[in-house]
Amino acid sequence: xxxxxFFFFQAQALGFSTSFKHVGSRKLGKISMHFEEAVMGxxxxxxxxxxxxxxxxxxxxxVRNGAGPKFEKRWADRKSxxxxxxxxxxxxxxxxxxxxxxTDYSKDGDFGNYVSFTIWEDKDCFDAWxxxxxxxxxxxxxxxxxxxxxxxxxxxxxDGGPKPxxxxxxxxxxxxxxxxxxLNLASEGGWRKVEADGENFLPSEVFFAxxxxxxxxxxxxxxxxxxxxxxxxxxxxxxxxVGSFLQRRDASKADDxxxxxxxxxxxxxxxxxxxxxxxxxxxAASPVSKVYYEGKLALMSDKGI
Numbered sequence: 021x022x023x024x025x026f027f028f029f030q031a032q033a034l035g036f037s038t039s040f041k042h043v044g045s046r047k048l049g050k051i052s053m054h055f056e057e058a059v060m061g062x063x064x065x066x067x068x069x070x071x072x073x074x075x076x077x078x079x080x081x082x083v084r085n086g087a088g089p090k091f092e093k094r095w096a097d098r099k100s101x102x103x104x105x106x107x108x109x110x111x112x113x114x115x116x117x118x119x120x121x122x123t124d125y126s127k128d129g130d131f132g133n134y135v136s137f138t139i140w141e142d143k144d145c146f147d148a149w150x151x152x153x154x155x156x157x158x159x160x161x162x163x164x165x166x167x168x169x170x171x172x173x174x175x176x177x178x179d180g181g182p183k184p185x186x187x188x189x190x191x192x193x194x195x196x197x198x199x200x201x202x203l204n205l206a207s208e209g210g211w212r213k214v215e216a217d218g219e220n221f222l223p224s225e226v227f228f229a230x231x232x233x234x235x236x237x238x239x240x241x242x243x244x245x246x247x248x249x250x251x252x253x254x255x256x257x258x259x260x261x262v263g264s265f266l267q268r269r270d271a272s273k274a275d276d277x278x279x280x281x282x283x284x285x286x287x288x289x290x291x292x293x294x295x296x297x298x299x300x301x302x303x304a305a306s307p308v309s310k311v312y313y314e315g316k317l318a319l320m321s322d323k324g325i
Contacts, residue, residue, distance in 0.1 A: 057184060057185070057186055057270065057271045058077070058143075058146070058147075058150075058184070058186040058270060060271070060272070061143075061270050061271070064237065064272050066240060066241055068241055069240070069241065069244060069268075070190045070191065070244045070248060070266075070268075071190075072142070072143070072188035072189065072190065072268075073189055073190060073191070073192050073265075074109060074139050074140065074141065074142070074188075074189035074192055074265065074325075075139070075140045075141070075142050075143040075145070075146050075186070075187070075188065075189065075270075076137065076138065076139050076140070076186065076187040076188075076189050076267055077138045077140065077146055077150075077184070077186055078135050078136060078137050078138075078184065078185045078186070078187070079135065079136045079182045079183070079184050079185075080131045080132040080134070080135050080182065080183040080184075080185060081132045081133070081134040081135070081136070081178060081182050081183075082131070082132035082133065082134075082178060082179045082180050083132070083133055083134050083177060083178060083179070084176075084177060084178065084179050087176070087177045088115065088133075088134075088221060089216070089217070089218050089219055089220055089221055089222075090177050090218045091134060091177050091178075092113065092115075092216055092221060092222045092316060092317075093216035093217065093218040094177065095113050095136075095316075095317055096212070096214045096215075096216035096222065096317060097216065098211070099211075100154070100210060100211040101154060101209055101210030101211065102138070102154070102210050102211060102319060103207050103210040103211065103319045103321065104209070104210035105145075105148075105149055105154055105210070106141075106145055106148065107140050107141035107142065107144070107145020107146070107148070107149075108138075108139075108140060108141075108145070108149075108319075108321055109139040109140060109141060109320070109321050109323060109324070109325060110137075110138070110139040110318075110319065110320050110321065110324075110325045111136075111137065111138045111139070111317070111318065111319040112137050112225070112226055112228075112315030112316065112317060112318040112319070113134065113135075113136055113137075113315065113316045113317045114134060114135040114136075114137050114228060114313035114314070114315050114316075115133065115134055115221070115313060115314050115315075115316065116132075116133045116134070116135075116311060116312070116313050117289075117312055117313060117314050118312070119289075119293075119312050131183055131275075131276050132182075132183065135313065137228075137315070139189065139325060143270075146186075183275065185269065185271075185274075185275070185276070186269070186270040186271065187267035187268055187269055187270055187281070188267070188268045188270055189265045189266070189267060190244070190247075190248075190265060190266040190267070190268055191247065191248055191265060191266045192263065192264070192265040192325065193255070193256070193263055193264045193265065194263050194324055194325060195255075195256060195258075195260075195261040195262045195263050195285075196256065196259060196261070205225070205318050205319055205320045207319055211319070212317050212318070212319060214316075214317060221316075222316040222317065223316070224288065224289070224314035224315065224316065225314075225315055225316060225317075225318045226262060226285055226286065226287065226288075226314070226315035226318050227285070227286045227287070227288050227289045227291070227292050227312070227313070227314055227315070228283060228284070228285055228286075228312065228313040228314075228315060229283070229284050229286070229292055229296075229310070229312055230281050230282065230283050230284075230310065230311050230312070230313070231281065231282040231307035231309075231310050232278040232280075232281050232307055232308050232309050232310070232311065233278060233279070233280040233281070233282070233307050233308060234277050234278055234279060234280075234308050235279055235280055240279075243280070244266075244268075247266055247282070255284065255295065258286075258291065258294070258295050259287075260286050260287035260288065260291030260292075261284070261285075261286060261287075261291075261295070262285040262286060262287065262325065263284075263285050263324070263325040264282070264283060264284040264285065265283055265325075266280060266281070266282055266283075267280065267281040267282075267283055268280055277308075278308065282307070285315075285325065289312070289314065292312075
């Protein structure tokens with residue numbers, strides 16, 4: 021029981037919400053992440069705001085310096101049937117990367133250097149996942165042995181607990197079928213079978229470019245309208261363009277200060293760089309900052325993004 025209590029307090033430190041049942045018989049109740057933000061939603065959403073066309077669930081992780089390959093192996097080896105679930109559209113594990121220089125983001129105060137990124141058909145499909153058996157299966161199985169194994173891995177790899185973030189996806193744009201076919205994201209049983217040795221980074225399969233915005237409440241409607249009129253047709257001319265969308269934080273206040281993200285997905289970094297050199301962003305407002313990620317363990321439904 022002392023061991024159970026030790027891992028209970030470690031769970032709290034790492035951001036897990038736990039409830040114990042029958043600790044004396046060494047059984048552990050349901051493990052769940054902090055989903056308060058998604059449950060509450062954006063209560064200040066203005067009348068006339070753009071409708072949500074997808075729902076995006078993210079978890080941001082601050083991985084210790086040098087522990088990236090071990091963290092990626094933890095994801096590659098997990099049990100999941102994510103791609104078989106109702107409403108699933110896309111998943112990838114994102115690792116933040118510089119565009120032109122080597123940078124260590126492990127000590128970055130910018131909410132971590134890895135992001136799990138999942139696109140759902142709508143919020144109802146996400147809610148069905150987070151409250152169902154598939155969530156428990158993918159987060160340790162619910163048994164005490166699985167739970168301790170999950171935490172011992174996290175304690176030595178993560179610097180602090182994961183930070184969830186949820187978004188309405190607006191104005192989705194799909195790339196060509198050629199772009200999706202280039203990805204070759206076949207899965208067995210709803211999850212990718214990728215060999216990971218814990219010593220080397222997994223290969224990059226997609227590339228994300230994000231422009232981050234901090235839009236005042238009084239300017240939100242005009243910002244959304246201007247973004248809806250933005251010309252994105254030039255992106256579709258590139259075979260390696262997978263898709264794009266505007267992300268609106270599903271919270272009254274964004275903990276990182278960014279309530280909108282403009283995200284574009286590409287086959288690889290080189291393809292994005294070719295596009296960026298040939299054309300200006302064309303966004304309706306100047307972003308506060310830009311960030312870039314390489315995606316691993318990518319999954320996509322037949323419907324695409």
